[in-house]
Structure formats: structure tokens, C-alpha cells
Amino acid sequence: MFTPTIGVLALQGDVREHLVALAAADALARPVRRPEELAEVDGLVIPGGESTTMSKLAVAFGMLEPLRERVRAGMPVYGTCAGMIMLADKLLDGREDQETLGGIDMIVRRNAFGRQNESFEASIDVTGIEGGPVEGVFIRAPWVESTGAATEVLATYDGHTVAVRQGNVLATSFHPELTGDHRVHALFVEMVRAAQ
Amino acid sequence: MCIRDRVPADIRKDGGVARMSDPDMIEGIINAVSIPVMAKSRIGHFVEAQVLQSLGVDYIDESEVLTPADEVNHSDKWAFTTPFVCGATNLGEALRRIAEGAAMIRSKGEAGTGNVVEAVRHLRQIKGEIAKLRGCDNNEIYAAAKELRAPFELVKEVAELGKLPVVLFSAGGVATPADAALMRQLGAEGVFVGSGIFKSGDPAKRAAAIVKATTFYDDPKIIADASRNLGEAMVGINCDTLPEAERYANRGW
Numbered sequence: 001m002f003t004p005t006i007g008v009l010a011l012q013g014d015v016r017e018h019l020v021a022l023a024a025a026d027a028l029a030r031p032v033r034r035p036e037e038l039a040e041v042d043g044l045v046i047p048g049g050e051s052t053t054m055s056k057l058a059v060a061f062g063m064l065e066p067l068r069e070r071v072r073a074g075m076p077v078y079g080t081c082a083g084m085i086m087l088a089d090k091l092l093d094g095r096e097d098q099e100t101l102g103g104i105d106m107i108v109r110r111n112a113f114g115r116q117n118e119s120f121e122a123s124i125d126v127t128g129i130e131g132g133p134v135e136g137v138f139i140r141a142p143w144v145e146s147t148g149a150a151t152e153v154l155a156t157y158d159g160h161t162v163a164v165r166q167g168n169v170l171a172t173s174f175h176p177e178l179t180g181d182h183r184v185h186a187l188f189v190e191m192v193r194a195a196q
Numbered sequence: 197m198c199i200r201d202r203v204p205a206d207i208r209k210d211g212g213v214a215r216m217s218d219p220d221m222i223e224g225i226i227n228a229v230s231i232p233v234m235a236k237s238r239i240g241h242f243v244e245a246q247v248l249q250s251l252g253v254d255y256i257d258e259s260e261v262l263t264p265a266d267e268v269n270h271s272d273k274w275a276f277t278t279p280f281v282c283g284a285t286n287l288g289e290a291l292r293r294i295a296e297g298a299a300m301i302r303s304k305g306e307a308g309t310g311n312v313v314e315a316v317r318h319l320r321q322i323k324g325e326i327a328k329l330r331g332c333d334n335n336e337i338y339a340a341a342k343e344l345r346a347p348f349e350l351v352k353e354v355a356e357l358g359k360l361p362v363v364l365f366s367a368g369g370v371a372t373p374a375d376a377a378l379m380r381q382l383g384a385e386g387v388f389v390g391s392g393i394f395k396s397g398d399p400a401k402r403a404a405a406i407v408k409a410t411t412f413y414d415d416p417k418i419i420a421d422a423s424r425n426l427g428e429a430m431v432g433i434n435c436d437t438l439p440e441a442e443r444y445a446n447r448g449w
Contacts (some may be wrong), residue, residue, distance in 0.1 A: 011411060016385070033411060050231055057411065060404070095230065116232060116254035117277050140232065140254070 004192040007032035007041035011057040013049020017177040025185040035066040043076040043192035046083030052095045071103040076168040078188040084171035103169040105148030112143040127154040136174035199235040204261045204308025205391035214262040216244040240266025249278040260447035261307045273297030285318045287325035291346035304445040305368020308391045310432030312375045329355040371430045373409030373422040380413030397427030
């Protein structure tokens with residue numbers, strides 16, 4: 001079976017946890033900080049972290065345009081939490097100068113579930129994930145306010161969309177990389193394999 | 197972003213009792229930014245911590261840089277929903293803080309000195325003690341726990357993981373991009389910088405440079421570029437001339 005090389009955008013955020021989860025899901029996982037590293041991966045995870053910081057660093061380190069190009073060209077990408085924000089075509093409650101990569105026709109509301117003190121865990125049924133709900137860890141999490149016609153809603157919580165997919169691009173408000181349950185990463189590794 | 201009314205360098209200069217910041221100032225900052233906000237409580241001052249939680253700060257630093265309120269007990273951090281970061285100079289201290297509920301550990305260093313020597317000492321100490329545990333069999337973990345004055349279960353977990361069960365940051369004396377990269381290469385997962393930025397000639401430029409060096413910590417060319425033309429660095433204090441009573445790292449038990 002083809003073993004894809006999957007990068008984790010390592011500008012800021014919980015990079016190590018994603019590298020571990022991807023390796024457990026049978027991918028070759030490596031951190032990506034430079035355009036030449038991005039060029040070598042078959043797919044990319046954008047981790048959780050702080051989205052305005054990640055956006056700033058992507059601009060400062062010359063990664064924004066190379067990332068946008070790869071996403072436009074159809075590279076499979078999975079974003080968790082801040083990563084979901086990075087993949088949104090439009091943002092609410094972001095900074096005015098906050099750049100995103102886009103890739104999913106959706107409007108995402110940043111920090112929608114509240115501050116750190118409002119962080120929580122919940123069981124989430126995700127379309128395409130078999131074997132029962134996944135444990136969703138929501139930390140200062142965003143939600144999807146609305147989606148376009150091409151965007152598939154994979155999961156909701158409390159009436160809010162928290163997981164979506166459009167083509168090769170996957171995003172969740174929550175952090176499967178923190179739970180030791182690698183089924184969402186396995187789904188993404190499958191997406192990367194299918195895209196080859 | 198971390199709030200205190202004075203950076204450690206000023207606390208050193210001014211002397212007196214250093215306490216939690218004014219709630220008006222903390223709320224002002226919370227309302228002005230959309231990134232997470234951390235504020236400091238005194239060691240063992242669980243009411244300051246309760247106040248910080250009620251203000252909605254995202255993290256509480258139970259910090260030795262403020263004047264301790266209790267010279268025996270730290271705050272029971274399990275009683276809070278707001279996550280805590282605590283300082284440590286060695287593995288036993290780190291694990292005692294984690295047992296009390298700390299969600300993050302930072303190696304203490306010596307805050308407000310601009311001298312990275314203590315940060316290096318403490319991080320090396322913690323990493324070295326973790327490495328030593330890796331070779332331990334189950335029989336030896338009991339004695340190790342006794343020696344470390346830390347709960348057996350946590351010592352066993354560290355021996356198995358080869359790392360702390362929580363995130364390990366480094367702080368206290370980091371003043372240059374190369375200092376920050378040094379702490380990352382020594383194994384810190386992140387770096388806190390306060391006085392090193394605010395007591396320098398061009399804080400905004402130095403902050404950006406330190407961030408860059410922290411991300412590209414293993415690329416000397418990028419660190420070199422980040423280090424160019426930053427203006428005056430913080431003057432700094434030699435730690436071996438610091439009187440015992442002025443060593444913040446000794447606070448914490």
C-alpha cells in the first residue's frame with residue numbers, strides 16, 4: 001500500500017501531537033516550515049494553535065502564497081481548530097488583517113465557543129467515521145456559521161457545524177490529535193491516498 | 197500574552213511586594229486583544245487565582261516572580277477551570293506542580309536578569325532527570341519517586357513517555373533570538389520572554405526576531421539574520437552576583 005508523506009504546518013501550534021497521530025495512521029509525517037518542504041509532501045495538516053498568530057507567521061515567513069497555491073492545485077489538507085480557520089474562505093471575529101488560505105466555501109466564526117474557561121469535550125458523530133462517535137476536544141474553538149453548496153457538513157454539535165469537507169479539504173473545530181483516537185487522521189490519510 | 201503591572205526587571209529594581217495586577221488593567225487587555233491572555237498570581241495565593249479566573253483570563257501563571265503568599269503550599273490548581281502554568285527548577289518540583297493540577301510547566305530560569313544561564317541550568321536539569329528515569333525498571337521507580345519527592349504514578353508516566361505529561365516551556369533570562377533558539381534546541385516546546393523584549397532598545401523588532409528564531413530554532417542562517425541590527429539588548433545582570441534573597445528561582449517548594 002502507498003505510504004503518503006504528510007506534512008504538519010509547523011509555524012505555531014500543536015505540531016508534535018499531529019505528527020504522532022499521522023504516524024499512527026500509517027503516514028510518513030514531517031514538519032513543514034519552508035516552501036521547499038511544502039513542495040515535498042502529498043498532503044498537509046494545519047494544526048490547532050492561535051489563528052491570527054499562524055496567519056501572521058505565514059505572511060512573515062513567506063509561506064502564505066505557496067500554501068494557497070498548493071491548496072488551489074488540489075493538495076489534500078486537514079485543518080483542526082485554528083487550522084479550520086485557515087481553510088475558511090471567509091471569517092467572522094478575526095483580525096482585520098488576518099489572512100486565510102481558503103479552500104472551503106464556508107464562513108467560520110473564530111473563538112465562537114468562548115474563551116479558555118468555556119473549553120469542553122463532547123462525543124461527536126462524524127459522517128465517514130465508523131465505530132461510534134469521536135471524542136471532540138474544543139479549546140477556544142471556532143464553529144462554521146454557514147456553508148456553500150459544495151461543502152459537505154460532517155458533524156454538528158449543539159446546532160453548530162463543527163466538521164466539514166469540500167473535495168480534498170477537511171476541517172474540524174475540535175482536536176482529534178489530543179485524544180489518542182486516530183480515526184479522523186486515518187480518514188485524512190485515506191483522502192491523501194485517494195488523491196494520488 | 198502575559199500580564200503583570202511590571203516586568204521582572206522593574207520588580208527587581210523597585211523592590212517591595214509584587215502582587216497580581218489591577219483587574220481594570222487585566223480586563224482592558226482582555227478586551228483589546230483576541231489572543232489568549234495569561235496573568236500572574238502569587239505562589240499559594242489562591243484568592244488572587246480565583247479573581248483572575250473570574251475576570252476570564254485564559255491561563256494563570258502561579259509565579260515565583262511575584263512575592264510568594266505562602267512559603268509551604270502552592271495553590272490547589274484542581275479547584276480551577278482555568279489552566280495553570282507553574283515554574284520548576286528540577287523534575288521533582290515540576291511533578292509536584294503537576295500533581296497539584298498544573299497544566300503546563302516552565303523551567304524557571306532567573307527572570308528579569310537578561311542572563312540565560314539559569315534557564316539553561318533548569319531545563320538541562322529537568323531533561324537530564326527525565327533521561328535518567330528512562331533507564332529505570334519498575335523496581336527503581338519507587339526509589340526514584342521517593343528521591344524526587346513526587347507521586348509514584350507521575351514518575352512512572354514520565355519514565356514511560358520520556359517526557360513530562362504536560363507541555364514544557366522555558367523562561368527567565370531569555371534576551372536574544374539565539375537565546376530562544378538555544379532553549380528550543382535544549383528541548384523546550386516554547387519560550388516565554390518578558391524583560392528581554394521590553395527592556396531592549398527596539399521591543400517590537402526584537403520580539404519579531406525572537407519569534408522567528410523560536411520557529412526556525414535549528415537553522416543558524418535564519419537565526420543569524422534575525423539577530424542583525426536589533427539595537428540595544430537588555431543590559432542584564434550576572435546571576436552569580438545576585439544575593440540569595442533576590443533569586444526568584446528559589447521560591448517554590
